[in-house]
Amino acid sequence: MEFFERKLKDSDSEIWAAIEKEKERQNKNLELIASENNVSMAVLEADGSVLTNKYAEGYSGKRYYGGCEYVDVAETLAIERIKKLFNAKFANVQAHSGSQANMAAFMTLVNVGDKVMGMDLSHGGHLTHGHPLNFSGSLYNIVSYQVSPKTYQIDYDELREIAVREKPRMIIAGASAYPRFIDFAKFRQICDEIGASLMVDIAHIGGQVATGLHPSPLPFADIVTGTTHKTLRGPRGGYLLTNNEEIAKKINKDIFPGIQGGPLMHIIAAKAVAFGECLKSEYKTYMQNVNENAKALAEELVKKGVCIVSGGTDNHLMLLDVSKNNLTGKAVEVALDKAGISANKNTIPFDTQKPMVASGIRIGTPSVTTRGMGKGEMKMIADFIKRVIDNVDNESALVSIRDEVYSLTAKFPMYK
Ligand SMILES: *Cc1c(COP(=O)(O)O)cnc(C)c1O
Numbered sequence: 001m002e003f004f005e006r007k008l009k010d011s012d013s014e015i016w017a018a019i020e021k022e023k024e025r026q027n028k029n030l031e032l033i034a035s036e037n038n039v040s041m042a043v044l045e046a047d048g049s050v051l052t053n054k055y056a057e058g059y060s061g062k063r064y065y066g067g068c069e070y071v072d073v074a075e076t077l078a079i080e081r082i083k084k085l086f087n088a089k090f091a092n093v094q095a096h097s098g099s100q101a102n103m104a105a106f107m108t109l110v111n112v113g114d115k116v117m118g119m120d121l122s123h124g125g126h127l128t129h130g131h132p133l134n135f136s137g138s139l140y141n142i143v144s145y146q147v148s149p150k151t152y153q154i155d156y157d158e159l160r161e162i163a164v165r166e167k168p169r170m171i172i173a174g175a176s177a178y179p180r181f182i183d184f185a186k187f188r189q190i191c192d193e194i195g196a197s198l199m200v201d202i203a204h205i206g207g208q209v210a211t212g213l214h215p216s217p218l219p220f221a222d223i224v225t226g227t228t229h230k231t232l233r234g235p236r237g238g239y240l241l242t243n244n245e246e247i248a249k250k251i252n253k254d255i256f257p258g259i260q261g262g263p264l265m266h267i268i269a270a271k272a273v274a275f276g277e278c279l280k281s282e283y284k285t286y287m288q289n290v291n292e293n294a295k296a297l298a299e300e301l302v303k304k305g306v307c308i309v310s311g312g313t314d315n316h317l318m319l320l321d322v323s324k325n326n327l328t329g330k331a332v333e334v335a336l337d338k339a340g341i342s343a344n345k346n347t348i349p350f351d352t353q354k355p356m357v358a359s360g361i362r363i364g365t366p367s368v369t370t371r372g373m374g375k376g377e378m379k380m381i382a383d384f385i386k387r388v389i390d391n392v393d394n395e396s397a398l399v400s401i402r403d404e405v406y407s408l409t410a411k412f413p414m415y416k
Helices: 013-028 041-047 069-086 098-109 135-139 156-166 184-194 206-210 245-259 265-278 281-303 329-338 366-370 375-390 395-409
Strands: 090-092 115-119 141-145 170-173 197-201 223-227 238-242 317-321 344-346 360-364
Touching: 013 395, 041 265, 069 090, 069 206, 069 238, 069 265, 090 245, 098 135, 098 197, 098 223, 098 238, 098 245, 115 156, 141 156, 156 184, 170 184, 184 197, 206 281, 238 245, 265 281, 281 317, 281 366, 281 375, 329 344, 329 360, 329 375, 329 395, 375 395
Parallel strands: 115 141, 115 170, 170 197, 197 223
Antiparallel strands: 090 238, 223 238, 317 360, 344 360
8 A cells, every 4th residue: 555645746756747747837838818816825726636536426415426515615605605605405416517517508498409509619609509519509509709800799679689599499698708798688688589589608708607707697597607717726527507596406417417427526626715715705805806907908908019819808818819910810819928928829710710729818817816916916917918019029128028027927936
């Protein structure tokens, strides 16, 4: 049993080294990927706990395995806490990821082959909202809606027009790269007019919805889905919420045995810890700071002449249109990386570039805000980004920006 007690460093030096390097990278780099965040030590501890050993197919009190009394406590706490957080009547916290949560929502609300309407991926939607290479696009008959070419925001009149013409069985609201408020009441109105179900995916804006910074979809949606690892600052995973008891029963069946086997009990425990943190007043302050930082960053970038899609942001993320600088998202992503800044290329609405090249860069403030950065730092970050855009091919300029980035991040250390 000697192997059992060995520390990772001694047991597997290659993986240990990769983890140490990644920790160093996370500490040194400015993390601006809008879908990422940094979990607390408490979340990390639950995530790495012995609950990973436990099989618990089924739900609290109705498991297919013995010995579930303690994992039941963890799952019940996770459910009670997320219900309170979102003021929802029912919750499922077993979805392994946001995509799994969405798959379960599809199974609950529509049949394979049915017509479903989602936001175009290049206009801000998600793969699971109907991309042809995803289950959503291959198993269902997808019609897409886009943003208005004038405002780069959802045009609810056009949305209604398409819905009335196409009569989808379900409409999906929610996005991965949409910086503006979404009017869930309008979506409901349109759904009611054509007898469609409404699925709302708050994977990105869960934190804003939980703290009242974005209107809640719960009063309007048949199902709300989301992820726990983005603004909610928990372990990687998904969840589903509803106020309808019949739908809740169906969701539970569609997650297990529908699409999953044993739930990840260590992750569910870590979700409970994260939801507990989200219920504290510090979290509301955090989310306010996330939004304020995003606003400040967008304003500084605009001042410097960087084009922001739709002109600004109402949440934690924004899209830079670098085609205005005669650059591609891909080129800017690579240059930012050389300067110690992590962000991702992203198509922008009406993009003329392919997705792997793209004309946009998506950035967000959840991670830098967790590290304690504020408006002063946002000004510095806007300056870094503008200089990178002006120097994509100037290696020495990028290296000197990187030195400045590293001295900034050194003042906000994590995971000591
Ligand atoms: C991130 C995201 C998801 C999927 O999350 P995964 O956990 O990566 O599967 C689903 N929908 C939207 C809108 C997202 O942004």
